[in-house]
Every structure is written in C-alpha cells, then in structure tokens.
Amino acid sequence: MEIFSYLGKYDYEQLVFCNDEASGLKAIIAIHDTTLGPALGGCRMWTYAREDDAILDALRLARGMTYKAAVSGLNLGGGKTVIMGNPKTDKSEAMFRALGRFIQGLGGRYITAEDVGTDVHDMDLIHMETNYVTGISQAYGSSGNPSPVTAFGVFRGMQATAKAAFGTDDLAGRLVAIQGLGSVGMQLARHIKNAGGELIVADINEDSVRRAVDELGAKAVTVKDIFEVECDIFAPCALGAVINDETIDKLRCQAVAGSANNQLAEEKHGDALHRKGVAYAPDYVINAGGLMNVADELEGYNADRAHAKVDNIYNIISNIFAMSAKDNIPSYLAADRLAEQRIAQMRNVRSNYLRDEKSLHR
Template sequence: MPENSSPINSVLEQLSLSGHKKVVFCNDPDTGLKAIIAIHDTTLGPAIGGTRMWNYNSEAEALEDVLRLSKGMTYKAAITGINLGGGKAVIIGDSRKQKSEALMRSFGRFIKNLNGEFITAEDVGTTVKDMEYIRMETQHVTGVPESLGGAGNPAPYTAKGVFLGIKACVKEVFGTDMLAGRSVVVQGIGNVGEHLVELLRQENVEVYVSDINQDRLQVVASKYKAKPIDADKIFTIGADIYAPCALGATVNDKTIKTMKFAIIAGSANNQLADEQKHGQLLLEKGILYAPDYLINAGGLINCYSELTGYGKKRTIQLTENIYEATKEVIKLSKSENIPTNLAASRIAEKRIEDIKKIKSSY
C-alpha cells in the first residue's frame, strides 16, 4: 500500500471498483463478534445473502470474500428472475469453537439496524439453528425451520438446481440429457453435495466423491455406492463432469491444465479463481462451464419463496426454470463465442438495467 494511502481509502476504493452500495463492519466485544455485511445492489429488491462463518487469515481476506460473494448474489437473483438484490455477510471465527447463541443474536441486532435492507440465511459455518437465534432479534432472516413458519433447509433445492444445470449441459455436449452411464466427480459432500450425489445415483450416474472430512467421505460413499477419491486425484480422473460443491477457486491455472472433464457444474460459489481469465481458458479448451450463481440458485429461490409466502410447489417450479435458463446462457455463449460466465453476466446485467429504467420513470 502506498505511504500516503490509508486502510479506509483502500476499502472505499474497493467498494467503488466493485459497485457496492454499502459495507457494514460489526464488532461486539461482549460476544466476540467480528463480522462484515456487504450490500452490493438493491435495484431489484432488498439485498439477500447467506452468513458465512469462517476462520479467515485476515480481515482483508474476509472483506475480499464478502465483496465477491455479495456481488455474485446480485447476479444470482437477477438471472433467476426474482425480485431481490445481492448481499452477503461473513463472521470471522471458527464456527466449531467460537459460535454461540449470544454471538448469533448480537449479529442479528446488527441486521435489524439495517431496517430490511439486508436479509440473511445460512451458509458455510452456519446452520438452521443459528438462523433461529438471529430470528430472535430480527425478522430479516430466512431458512428458519418450517415449525417457525420458514421454508426449512434450502440444500435440497440448491442440489436440484445444480442437477438440472448438469442435465442442460449434458444435453448440449452429448445430445441428450439422459445421465445414465455418465460419470461425475463431486468435490465436497456437505449438505448440498450429499443431496446432489443422491440425485445423480438415482439416475445411475457413476459418482466419485471427495471431501476433507474422511469419516464423512466414507459414510456418504457407502450410503450411495459412490467411489471415494483423494483430493489430489480429482483433476486427473477422466470423468465427464466436475461438480465442485465446497469452497471456491478450484478452477484455476493449475487445475485447468490437467482437467479432462467435458463439463464443470457444481454448487460452490466463485468456482473460477479469475473469472475473466479462467472463463476464457475453459472456452478455449472446450470445457462447458455452468456459471455457479445460475445453477446453485435453488437455495435462493427457496428463501425467496419463504419471503413471498409461496408454497413448495411454486418453489419447485421456479427451481426447474434453471434448466431452461442454463440453455439460454449456453445459446448466447455459442452465438457470440464468449465464455458462459460472461454470457450469464450480460443476461443478469440487462435485467438490472431494464428495471433501473422502469424505476427512474416513477
């Protein structure tokens, strides 16, 4: 950092470059809470985004993560066709050791102070129970149990959207969306990953699974008759499809060089380490990439249904639209010879700009 610059200038510069509307830094010494809430865009409606609890190496790393994730939520909501903006929150800390009712309720009070501008849900490191604690302080939270009037766990809908995105890609690459006989590597078998494995195995897909939790890996592999593999073997297996369902940036300079997949389609956010560079590299290599924020939108749709009072039938209908939306992105990518992530961004940005024009005429 230049000598005459300051941390606050650096933060404001980041917000300007990424187009963010607001960032809130939360600190509560009584509970140990250190969190950041990022609101990227509210053109389509209040910003929505999960709360991630992660043991970041630095506050700068946490800020970079929340800015990128919140921008992704804007595009996810826009391309899905729902009336919500994009936001995200991160709590800095070890969710296994530092999380408590008091900490989550303190965080809920910070959300309450935003007066409905930000709505949260669960994410990596947080649970439905944590959303219950937040609900004790504010109504601006989704993904709470059905017993409390919520829509419950969004993971099955997220997995369903990814599954449909995979089918749309298989249709493009292989001429049919029948999955029987295809092979998929699922990296990360948490809540969403396991549901995806189940859906794939129901279609007689050959599934390889990998996870940092070896005990869980063996349990899930045995339950669904999947094949466990080590993390260092993922990108050398000649499977048809790679489905990243853990943390992001697994599609990078190193992994792209060794990939033998025809398709990349998973639930993880920010799968491309560098969106511009790696989207283009995948296009040049002939690997079809299903933009993450498009096909992992099932969980967001579930939260939207909770907010609007839609039932499960409508939630399923909206999630099923991901199949056609993926085909539209592929069509634009082919017609303009551009990476699929750029095609998806253009579709999302057009919707936001169109709504801005309508609002400006009010």
C-alpha cells in the first residue's frame, strides 16, 4: 500500500502506529480531519488477514467519521482506531491501558469510543490512562448503552425518509422490512410497531426472529428472501454493502432507511437507487445518533440535550432530500456535499488576532 499517496488523495492529517510488545498491542490510529474539532471515532478490534487491510479499514472509517460529524452539526472531526487481534482471545488489561497511553500522547487530537470487538469494560481500561475516551461506564458519567439512542435516531430518519417518498412521515400502515435484529434493529422494530407500522423481519439469529414475531407481530422471512419482499421501506440493520450488484434489482420498496454502516457497496448503487426513484437515507447520517450521544459526554452528559440532538436527525435527513431534489443528485451525494460545505466554510473562517494575555505584561 502506498500510504502517503492515499493520505494525500483524501487529505488525511495523521496516521499513528502503536506497538507494545509486552501487551501484544498492535494498533493503528487514523486521524482524517480536525477542522471542526478533535477527531472522535471508535476503537475496533478485528482479526485482519493483512496489515494493509487494517490500515485501509482505519483510514476509511476515519474519513467516514469526519463526514458523519460534519453533516450532524457536531464540532468534531473524524478518526478511528483499529487493533489487530482476536477480540475473543487476545484482550488484556495491559493492552487497553497501553492504547490509552498512546491516545493520551496525542494530546486531545483524537478521542476514542467502543466499536466492533470492544465494549464498555475496554473503554474503562483506556480511561485509566486518558480522559480522551467516551462510552465508559455510567458510574464515570457516561451515557451508557448507545443502541437505544441510535435506534431512535434511525426511526426519526425513517420518518423523514417516508415523507420524502410518500408525502407524509406517518408510518401507520407502512410495511417495513428489517434486515438484522441486533440491539439497534430490534429497538427500531419496536419504534415502528408503536407508530402503527407493520413488520417483516429476517436475521441469522432465530431467537431474535422469534421474539419479533411473538412480541411485535412481525412476519418472518429468510435472510435471502428479505431483499425481495414487497414493502414500503427496506431497513438494512446488519452488515454493510448489502445494496450491491446482486440485490439492487431485487428490491421492491420505495425507500431505504436503516442503521447499517456502508450500505452501498459502491457509489454507483446510490446512483441506481436515485434513478429508480427510491428514497435512500444516507447511512452515516441516519445512524449518527450513537455518535451524537457519546459526543455529548464531552460537555458533561445531559440526556435531554443529547435526545434533542438525535431528534434533529429528522431535519438533517429532510435537508438532504431537499438538496437532492433541488439539484437532481443522489441523496448520498447531497449528504457528502453538505458535510464538505460545512468543513470548507469553517476552514475559511477568518482567524482573528487574539492577543496573548502574557503579552499584556511584557
């Protein structure tokens, strides 16, 4: 991998390699852009086949966090940590405390949080060495489990998407197909049910499917068939890249709005949705509730304030669809432009001279 060429292509600021032989830590911290504020992004632990795969994952995820924070109106930049290792067998106190020291050494340019393969306990260990971490135990003033907040944000984004697709944000009587019933997907299903919507669900976990059927009156289909069911809204809430060459023509919906990251396998699939007249809620916008929630911890967590920020996802998604319609561009591209405009505007804000207090006494 030609690292500096890649950094230059997407204007990254910093790539940090962290190695600690005693604990076995091999980690990469990518900082994409800190124009709006310190870079915030989770710490992912995964068994990467190659070092290049880990580097590329960190870089892509960091850039995605820049866009997510910018379009969400947060005063944060984008960053990410990936740890090379098996999260089931390789974790240790020493490993996460070593990582905490590396993060502390960045002086606040990067703030971490939990992600795939890490949890609250791991963040507590990092917190022993640095304050630049969110998503720690509630005993330390944290916001706790982000899944319910993320699900609420996705629900509000789905309502905005419904308005763009159907002319009303009322989900009563709307049929929503949910692919994936993890912690966010199941919470989202409950919101939809409470709003009067109807559910079709699929998940590899049979217990989760059974619970949705028994508690929410959902209809169950296989994970293969979920793409082809006739519905109003398709909600990807599992793995990424689910809208791809194989599935794009199978979709029988008028809107796509779900919590999964990187739903489009390639940008061309977002273009295809636009041509088909399918309203697509850009994933990094509609699922930003978790980021908004943990970001509030940096101000001293206030649940009401955080909830208001997440509720605003409705307005953000609405603005994206308005730009998409006005400029006749796909919604994913409209979201990117809104993020880039905010970053560029703040980058060009006049830097007024502020006299140093020490200079007054010289």
